[in-house]
Amino acid sequence: MTTNENKSENLIGFNRLNEHVVFDSKKEMNYAVADHLKSNAAFLRDNSKNILNYLAKIASHHNGACGVLYDTIAERLSITKRTVERCMSELKQNNIIEVVKQYSKRGGRMSSVIRILPFVTEKKAPVGEDVGYPVGNESGPEHPKKPSGSKSQSPSEKDTNLSNPLLSSYKQGTVVASLLYIFDDFRNKGLSRPKFEEIVKEAIPEAINLKAYVRSVCSNYVENKSKFTNRFKKHCV
Structure with missing residues (x-):
């Protein structure tokens, strides 16, 4: 890992990254990344694929979690920060990664944690149907009516x-x-x-x-x- 990458993770702290571990092992994370790339090959731009592979490299130390900065990603992959932002949005929209905002005890913003999400086989919804979150939601049986006063x-x-x-x-x-x-x-x-x-x-x-x-x-x-x-x-x- 380079000095810049160490610096970006230190902004969050290894103990905090450990709280965001996604996978049980590096091998499990690599399988998920491979499945994401295979399943979304037709939808992701090349830069998005390169960013995902780079994130996987950094996140291997915490089985799916990392704190690398967008500026660092841009520098390491020789692309602009704006391109990184667009590609990160694309990865989030396809439920491949999530960015978890971090706050100090006083409420101030800290560097966000980037998490590579598990791959889940997705059931495609008809056009116009809102399947909610996360990826792979399937319509289950109707839920019984809740008592009056419960959250609708x-x-x-x-x-x-x-x-x-x-x-x-x-x-x-x-x-x-x-x-x-x-x-x-x-x-x-x-x-x-x-x-x-x-x-x-x-x-x-x-x-x-x-x-x-x-x-x-x-x-x-x-x-x-x-x-x-x-x-x-x-x-x-």
């Missing part, structure tokens, strides 16, 4: 309640990754990563404002846990 769902939102366990797990992992900055605010107050993921999983189908809901639940959890701990200590004394 549009057709595209219903598509995100995936019946396929693999896709459902992938969507949940993607949402968790995008909300890790909230977890950072509570991790030293008694909130574990598994509990945070449980909170996010329960919030996805119900919350209207997911970020605010997750933050509120996390706050209540650590507050109640602290009260219980204090009462327990007093009882022991």
Whole structure:
């Protein structure tokens, strides 16, 4: 890895990149990249393919996650930054990569994390049909009506309640990754990563404002846990 590439990853930190790992191994990531390139060969411009291969090289250190800057990509591939931006948009539109925005504890922007997404066989939707997110959504059986007062769902939102366990797990992992900055605010107050993921999983189908809901639940959890701990200590004394 070059000095420039090390510098770009240091803007995020290796510990933060480890939180965005996508694949279990480098080999699994390489298979996904190969499948993406084969499946989208007719749709991707050459520069987009070159960028994906370059990202795979950088992301191999964190099994699918990297923090390389657009300027660095442009320099290494001898193309303009504007070309990089267009190609990155193309890769995102084809659900090959995602860019996860990062925020400091004070709310300031940090360098984004680029994640190579798993390849999922896509069922092509009829023209005009909104299949929602992520790639590969398939229309499942009709969902039963929810009790009055629950969050109402549009057709595209219903598509995100995936019946396929693999896709459902992938969507949940993607949402968790995008909300890790909230977890950072509570991790030293008694909130574990598994509990945070449980909170996010329960919030996805119900919350209207997911970020605010997750933050509120996390706050209540650590507050109640602290009260219980204090009462327990007093009882022991």
